[in-house]
Amino acid sequence: MEKLHLYLIDPEVSILLKEIAELIILAGHATNLCHVYSETRHNTLMQCLCLLGVQSEHAAATAEDGCSMQSDSHKVKLWIQGLKIFFGTVLPEERRACAHIFGCNSMVEKDCFTRATTGCTKQLFVVGSAIAQAKDQDYEKVPLILEMYEELAEHQPSLQDQLFDDANDMISEEASMLLGKLGEAALGLLLDFLSLQLKHDLDEKTALDGNILSLTQFVMGFAKVLAEYNGSLNLILALREKEAEDGTKRTAMSPWEWYVLRLLSHLQLRVVEKSKFYKDERLRYIFLMNNAMYVLEHSHSSVLRMSLRENQTHEKFVLLVEEYATAYLRATWFPALFHLKVTELKEAKELKENFKKFNSALEEISKVQTTWKVPNPQLRQHLRIIILNQAVPAYRSYIGRFHTFIDKYVKYTPDDIENIVLDLFEG
Template identity: 25%
Template sequence: MPTKGMRSPWFSSKASSSYIAKSSSPSRFAFSPSPTSFSESVIDRTLELAGPMIQKWNPESSTFAKVTSLFHENRGEAKDFIKCVSNLQKAMQLHVAENPTSEKLVLAQNLMQIAMKRLQKEFYQILSTNRAHLDPESVSVRSSRTSVQSTSSDDEEDLDEVQKAGDSIAEVEDVSSLAMADLRLIAECMISSGYAKECVTIYKIIRKSIIDEGIYRLGVEKLSSSHVRKMDWEVLDMRIKNWLDAVKIAAKTLFNGERILSDHVFAASDSIRESCFTDISKEGASILFGFPENVIRNSKKSLEKVFRLLDMYTAIATHWPEIESIFSFESTLLVRSQAITSLVKIGEDVRTELAEFESVIQKENSKSTVAGGNVHHLTIDSMNYLSLLADYSNVLSNILANSPPPKQTSSPELYSGLSDSDDSPVPTISRLFAFLIHLLLANLDGKAKLYKDVSLSYQFQANNLQYVVVKVRTSNLKYLLGDDWLSKQEVKVRQFAANYVQLAWGHVIKSLPEDPAVDLSPKEAKECFKRFNSSLEQAHRKQSVCVIPDSKLREDVKVDIARKILPVYREFHNKHRVIMGSERNFESVVRFTPEDVEHYLSESFLGAVVGSGSSSSSTSTSSHTRASRFSKILF
């Protein structure tokens, strides 16, 4: 590449000025006939052709040249101007080897300086007046780095044909294409003439302001550690949401478009396009990709933060191919390293948060029982938390890939139902969720023992395990734990419910004869009716506080009780109520018809259902609201 050697001290600006002053008209560029060398004839001819064109657009020679844009006024003439400058440069290179002290070189250098000032002015005007058409979004939409680098200045004629066919393209895209082509023409001309520094300086100043403005508009700014520490979670959460949107836009358009533009404009020099893009983008990219690390290091402790951490991890991991491609230069290694560091820090913090969650489940030791054996708040909040985590199972799998497996326990049923064979080993993420649910159920077993009424403790276990089952079945936990695991838990729910029915309603069932069709004396029948009446009322009164929030479990329990009581009582009632008709206090003895008993049962288990104790009621609550409530309850 030619250097600024053409601007070396042996080109005296004073000499060139006096020489050019003697030339009062374009004809003075013709020299008197004399024996000349080939290089001298070339530079004579070049000066004769290039001189008038360059002087015409000398900003200091006329008001027209000062206020008019060459490329805007006449693109055809602009290309001729570029060719004149290119030919002048070649002629100077040819002649300097033969006669380095030639006055013609001084004149040529003077013309070259005038031309470079013109092109410098044009370069600045195109960049500044086309900011809207050269914004990264417009550039990234219409271009690709592969396509723009494949076009060279030698293909300008082909580019013209493309631009002519561009009448059907949107106006903005057409203007953007023309501006990029013009910038590239000027940049290549200035670089080959040894004026790269002037060109690059203008480019960096204007384009860096666009990147910095873009980052600011995306709501990303450099925050101090103390600033982050003082932020309420709601404010920081909003910042993270803005950042998540910013990463997507930055990777797809802002930095991508800027890389495309710099690659295109400075395609003639790998070192220059790298330098330009790096200096323009490095500061903004470092702020953007350093944000997660700042949040992790300085934000307040909160279990709900894990979801935003996983969102940030997903954002960087999803766009990593673009980040790696855009910032592929050696000089942008710091940007790639910052993105990787943020991923590592997020992974570490997520593992810390999961360990904290595990600790919270184990240490929750409230001693008060839940009214009616309802679903415990620990069950609700823990399962909401786990179901939300399951939505990030792929991300969590990556984060936990190199982590030790969940702690082993003495329970043989910890991973019961999970497939575990040489052909299908249980993934670490599935073991993690099975382990955390196991901890939850172990804690609930301890809370069940707090009930003085053993039947209610079984109902408490049935309610809570049913909530777990429903939450697993209706979330991504189902795919992590599998149908076999669910089936085993459902069997346990039925066992708990059956134990409840046996303990709470068994005395009602036993109050009736084993064979309702057996003949009884009026006295025996009367005693049997009385026993049944007393047992039913006692059971109904005692179990009226029992709550079964899940509709399916509630119906299953009712059906089980009714199946064991109603057929026997109906047959007994229909057979013996006739012989009781002669009793003076018949109504006090035969107090319940089979329909009355059925009605009693239909009204059971509908006690005051605790807020979100219903399996269905919690599903409408927003994910982060639930996580927030969990955090507030357990800390």
């Protein structure tokens, strides 16, 4: 960018051009001067766009095949980079050069600058419009469209300051139209994304260990990236109806907060739907708990955290984690510990049989659930603690009361029980 700024027009050449321009204008050939200068500079600025990766054939290709550019994020990034450099560096430098060379005649200065730059500016908008109108469903490109939207919105005021008269009105209108197209493109993808009709099925590893669904990871990553554009999203999402799907007014909720709320609600429904794959209800609860915890764990960006807390969604997912943890305990450990529950004095044979059933249940838990995965270390530790608080006291009490009957069946000490529990959920 430094070289581009320094050598757009060489300073020494600019001094010479100023002297020549003054003589030609005095000689009455201002019209011819404007024509030759603006055509030459237009070609040079188009070469700048070409060097920046924004070329006319890209727009033509996009017009013929709506997915060709949108499917190539690299070209989108080139457009963003081209916009930044062209509006932030090239146009101001060209304006400065025209002011220096044609300072003796403001009409010539305006005419030369307008002719030289209008076509190039339109070219940027044509390519940007082609990107906005591309009809694919690559949701990962929404942040790129939003960045295009924000960059154009940021440069629009300075662009208006640099242009003159009719050119200003025309370019400003085209910039506004492009902003609208980009907003509509982003809105369409965002609303379509809410359905979460994505190909994120349970892979073999997740199916075996109850780990986090790839859809949950994708959605939370997507939401975290989008949160950086919350200001623009509030403007874009406001284009839709002002009422939520259930018909209730969203007066206390920003459009972005409404979107996050609906997105997480739909995600939870999909996770519950996927959980039906598990035949073992114990693993199903581990799967549900892991996914709810992942939402909490990855909602720490300031905007997401604020949105979740203000709409009580954060508390909802906290309760979900606890609900699924309790359901897991009831499905796994309550049946095992039931064998250690004695409400009245029983025969020795029955005490021994119950103890053997507990040992068998413990061994099955140890064998199966060490392969299950709880990736969040705090949740894993919390789960182990509540299991130990239930299992170890009950076990100690049982062998303490009936040791004379079951001594030869005692395979595990309380410390062994603790070690077994501490080995669970490592995957």
